[in-house]
Amino acid sequence: MTIQTPAKEKTHTFRxxxxxxxxxxxxxxxxxxxxxxxxxxxxTTFSINSTLTLDSWKNFFGSEAYxxxxxxxxxxxLIVLALTFLIGYPAALYVGLLVKSKTVSTVLLVLCVIPFxxxxxxxxxxxxxxxxxxxxxxxxxxxxxxxxxxxxxxLFSELSVIIGMTQIYVVFMVGPIAFMLxxxxxxxxxxxxxxxxxxxxxxxxxxxxxxxxxVVVGAIFVSVMVLGExxxxxxxxxxxxxLLGNIIVTQVGSLKWAMASVVGxxxxxxxxxxxxxxxxxxxxxxxx
Amino acid sequence: MxxxxxxxxxxxxxxxxxxxxxxxxxxxxxxxxxxxxxxxPSGSGKTSLLRIIAGFEKPDQGRVxxxxxxxxxxxxxxxxxxxxxxxxxxxxxLTVFENVAFGLRNNVDTVPGVEIEKRTRDAIEMVGLAGLxxxxxxxxxxxxxxxxxxxxxxxxxxxxxLLDEPLGALDANLRDRMQxxxxxxxxxxxxxxxxxxxxxxxxxAMGDTVxxxxxxKVIQSGTPDEIYDTPASPDVALFLNRFNIxxxxxxxxxxxxPFGDAPVATARQNAQDRYAIRYDRTQIFDPGAKxxxxxxxxRFRASEYLGSSIIFLFETEDHKTVEVDHHLSFGDPxxxxxxNEYVLSWDPAKAIVFGKEGSK
Numbered sequence: 041m042t043i044q045t046p047a048k049e050k051t052h053t054f055r056x057x058x059x060x061x062x063x064x065x066x067x068x069x070x071x072x073x074x075x076x077x078x079x080x081x082x083x084t085t086f087s088i089n090s091t092l093t094l095d096s097w098k099n100f101f102g103s104e105a106y107x108x109x110x111x112x113x114x115x116x117x118l119i120v121l122a123l124t125f126l127i128g129y130p131a132a133l134y135v136g137l138l139v140k141s142k143t144v145s146t147v148l149l150v151l152c153v154i155p156f157x158x159x160x161x162x163x164x165x166x167x168x169x170x171x172x173x174x175x176x177x178x179x180x181x182x183x184x185x186x187x188x189x190x191x192x193x194x195l196f197s198e199l200s201v202i203i204g205m206t207q208i209y210v211v212f213m214v215g216p217i218a219f220m221l222x223x224x225x226x227x228x229x230x231x232x233x234x235x236x237x238x239x240x241x242x243x244x245x246x247x248x249x250x251x252x253x254x255v256v257v258g259a260i261f262v263s264v265m266v267l268g269e270x271x272x273x274x275x276x277x278x279x280x281x282x283l284l285g286n287i288i289v290t291q292v293g294s295l296k297w298a299m300a301s302v303v304g305x306x307x308x309x310x311x312x313x314x315x316x317x318x319x320x321x322x323x324x325x326x327x328x
Numbered sequence: 329m330x331x332x333x334x335x336x337x338x339x340x341x342x343x344x345x346x347x348x349x350x351x352x353x354x355x356x357x358x359x360x361x362x363x364x365x366x367x368x369p370s371g372s373g374k375t376s377l378l379r380i381i382a383g384f385e386k387p388d389q390g391r392v393x394x395x396x397x398x399x400x401x402x403x404x405x406x407x408x409x410x411x412x413x414x415x416x417x418x419x420x421x422l423t424v425f426e427n428v429a430f431g432l433r434n435n436v437d438t439v440p441g442v443e444i445e446k447r448t449r450d451a452i453e454m455v456g457l458a459g460l461x462x463x464x465x466x467x468x469x470x471x472x473x474x475x476x477x478x479x480x481x482x483x484x485x486x487x488x489x490l491l492d493e494p495l496g497a498l499d500a501n502l503r504d505r506m507q508x509x510x511x512x513x514x515x516x517x518x519x520x521x522x523x524x525x526x527x528x529x530x531x532x533a534m535g536d537t538v539x540x541x542x543x544x545k546v547i548q549s550g551t552p553d554e555i556y557d558t559p560a561s562p563d564v565a566l567f568l569n570r571f572n573i574x575x576x577x578x579x580x581x582x583x584x585x586p587f588g589d590a591p592v593a594t595a596r597q598n599a600q601d602r603y604a605i606r607y608d609r610t611q612i613f614d615p616g617a618k619x620x621x622x623x624x625x626x627r628f629r630a631s632e633y634l635g636s637s638i639i640f641l642f643e644t645e646d647h648k649t650v651e652v653d654h655h656l657s658f659g660d661p662x663x664x665x666x667x668n669e670y671v672l673s674w675d676p677a678k679a680i681v682f683g684k685e686g687s688k
Contacts, residue, residue: 230382232434233383234410235481236405237405237434242434245434
């Protein structure tokens, strides 16, 4: 056995890192720099040139529609995040902690993933026959005599976008939380019971804090996906709800690269802030 | 219905897991203010028994009484019985201080903040952890975790503390120290400790009373010397790990075994005929020497040096291992040659005999 000198170890580390670093520079760092660069290009109706200007940025912040889209994005993100947490946590609690048999809990988790066997778009579009004016929900409610005329707000509204996104992304909340809950030593919960704590106390003082890393990972998953969303809002809002993602799509569609880049940069910054914020809550490196 | 003197009582407690009967109609009563060790091999149901007393599991049949009350249907958090887990089960996200204070803070009864502070500090001091209050469990050693677990339980001032193999996770050195400390702490606090263990030395060293559990039944309970000197059945003798046990036939005051025929003064009632002689009462002789009793020819295989004594391992003709414990205070051990034949013998009056002909 030879003893490696620190210098030799260093070159080793560097060689091991090199492929990853090259990959990230080529396909992550360079494109992002490019987007930032293009956002300062000069855009005319039919062409774009690399003369630097702040026009697109001014245009974005000067337009009520664009700034409105930013706030809509933030609002929908917060609502969907809250809903996925409120719906996902109890489900995860059941799957990860209350179900005693490991087999049953695995089966339940697989069931959660079954919707992913169809494509994303199908899952989104499947909400149309559910929520529509003559959709399943309205028909059932009318047949049951609960309502006289169909609820129109169900489809092509912000509500339908929220329902669709929550259903699609809730599983990304359930998974990490269930995983963290499954790792809690059952003895710890029994110890808390033995010390006289009732279920509520045990939940707030033991279970929730110990599952927090799962909540944070789930929240990051959901946030990243919801903030970049355009398909669900496109398909279920009837173009009434415009998110930053939708704006990028339309701008790219009409070859307005500079504006699309501006929105892209704003979205990237927003995501950066959100992810960094979540990572401040728990030290994931230590917890996982 | 009240009881005096006894802290808890089990009445026909039975617990089954599918086909397996973990606890088979256990009746057991424990005196107040004593150290009880519950000795049993793994799978004897000792952990199930503790979990039922603590309230984590319900017995399928039978009742559990605690301080004169039937607590069988009372949930764990209302029982006021302390439980120290084998793996300590500390709350990983809380500091040592908060671990110990947890029960006081989250109990059904509200305890004033000043009192929480004081009782927690006292408990931490009692187990010798002063100064480590702000560490989290990951930052303390195994022995310190054990102390945190103990302080966390004792701060609630329970009348009964259940300890599930509390020393199992500690190294030998620490185990000896904790044995002494556990006893000292118990005496200071006037509580009953029920200590479950698979180690016969631990059970005998720590218990004021030792109860031996086998296959879901308490097969003997008594003081350590009673258990050690007069095991009630071959199983007890076996768990004590201090007896050579032989099969044979007991008939008319004689036991016929692999060592020939030995006179038997008294025998204990048992379904099978068994003959038990303690390791340290078995002696080694050369072939042809004058013997104090029966003669068992065996080959010397190996020896184990334990510091204060030496264990010699012999193999009999029917491939049974027989152990001889020679205490070094009785003189230097003999020089034995490996694979040579020797004769083992003992004073037949010292043997403990079980059999169908035995009395009680």
